[in-house]
Amino acid sequence: xxxxxxxxxxxxxxxxxxxxxxxxxxxxxxxxxxxxxxxxxxxxxxxxxxxxxxxxxxxxxxxxxxxxxxxxxxxxxxxxxxxxxxxxxxxxxxxxxxxxxxxxxxxxxxxxxxxxxxxxxxxxxxxxxxxxxxxxxxxxxxxxxxxxxxxxxxxxxxxxxxxxxxxxxxxxxxxxxxxxxxxxx
Amino acid sequence: xxxxxxxxxxxxxxxxxxxxxxxxxxxxxxxxxxxxxxxxxxxxxxxxxxxxxxxxxxxxxxxxxxxxxxxxxxxxxxxxxxxxxxxxxxxxxxxxxxxxxxxxxxxxxxxxxxxxxxxxxxxxxxxxxxxxxxxxxxxxxxxxxxxxxxxxxxxxxxxxxxxxxxxxxxxxxxxxxxxxxx
Numbered sequence: 001x002x003x004x005x006x007x008x009x010x011x012x013x014x015x016x017x018x019x020x021x022x023x024x025x026x027x028x029x030x031x032x033x034x035x036x037x038x039x040x041x042x043x044x045x046x047x048x049x050x051x052x053x054x055x056x057x058x059x060x061x062x063x064x065x066x067x068x069x070x071x072x073x074x075x076x077x078x079x080x081x082x083x084x085x086x087x088x089x090x091x092x093x094x095x096x097x098x099x100x101x102x103x104x105x106x107x108x109x110x111x112x113x114x115x116x117x118x119x120x121x122x123x124x125x126x127x128x129x130x131x132x133x134x135x136x137x138x139x140x141x142x143x144x145x146x147x148x149x150x151x152x153x154x155x156x157x158x159x160x161x162x163x164x165x166x167x168x169x170x171x172x173x174x175x176x177x178x179x180x181x182x183x184x185x
Numbered sequence: 186x187x188x189x190x191x192x193x194x195x196x197x198x199x200x201x202x203x204x205x206x207x208x209x210x211x212x213x214x215x216x217x218x219x220x221x222x223x224x225x226x227x228x229x230x231x232x233x234x235x236x237x238x239x240x241x242x243x244x245x246x247x248x249x250x251x252x253x254x255x256x257x258x259x260x261x262x263x264x265x266x267x268x269x270x271x272x273x274x275x276x277x278x279x280x281x282x283x284x285x286x287x288x289x290x291x292x293x294x295x296x297x298x299x300x301x302x303x304x305x306x307x308x309x310x311x312x313x314x315x316x317x318x319x320x321x322x323x324x325x326x327x328x329x330x331x332x333x334x335x336x337x338x339x340x341x342x343x344x345x346x347x348x349x350x351x352x353x354x355x356x357x358x359x360x361x362x363x364x365x366x367x
Contacts, residue, residue, distance in 0.1 A: 039230075039233050039235075039253075040229075040230040040233075041230055041251075061233075062251075082304065083253065083275060084273075100303070100304060102295075102301065102302065102304065103275050103277075103295050104293070104295065132302045132303050133302070134300075134301045134302040134326075134328070135295040135297070135301045135302075135326050135328065136295060136324070136326050150302045150303070151302065152301070152302065152344075153295070153300075153301030153302060153326040153328050153344055153346075154301075154326040154344040154358055155344075155358070169358075170358050
């Protein structure tokens, strides 16, 4: 895994962004640490009696993290949330280490509303270490993205993606599986 | 603004913004390596221009609220006269993104010469070129080393990962040729 991802930029250098980060951390009840890339609009961290565990992640502007109804949101070291990326955790979203969520990517483990006559079903989402999620991709409930997998920009993922696979299309299917994992997984 | 720039501005003034927009754009001038009369019209947040280790050039350009121009590593961005980037459009350049003159780029687009997945400047294949008078609809992702030909139209919500011929109309994910624009 590469040490510093270009998407991380010059994260968290200014005093202002550190202060804002501390404020967001306290307000959102975040466990662990994160650095802000700086800039507006500020990220929104919404924690409604749930747990958000972040270990040394980089958060760009306009990111939204939302844990609700006892949901758990985890993200490992070196993970980067690029501009406008959004994670909705109503049950459990586990993001590994060195993952990059591209601009406006959306990860949801819930449908947010039940279909009339049905029940709301929340299923956990897992994103493996070193996976790269393309710009504006959408990952829905119950999906497991393998370590070192790549999800094409703008696609909708409703099925599991194996380790080291490239997935694309709408809805996404596996395009190819690499012999060697692109990020050293 | 120097006289030369003013003359240039009067000559190429295709689209007019309010004086306040030019003032807001003028506040951003130090972030560009070369800037014409940049306008940042109505609203908040101001465009973010982040050259990092690279360089950003812009002519008489309209940057709407929330637009972001970012260089990853030593990437370069150049935007021609008369082009505007609407609200919240993002441009990420790992090597080079060149946008021509009089382009209309709608809101919430992501334009990058990376593959849109790996935003690491080291793995960027090549330049992304948007030629003159291209019209890009809202919420597209344009990713990769590619050229969008002169006068082409990219429909809203498309994913463009390959070359688009001049005056073509493309749509869909991934974008396919719809018709020739004459």
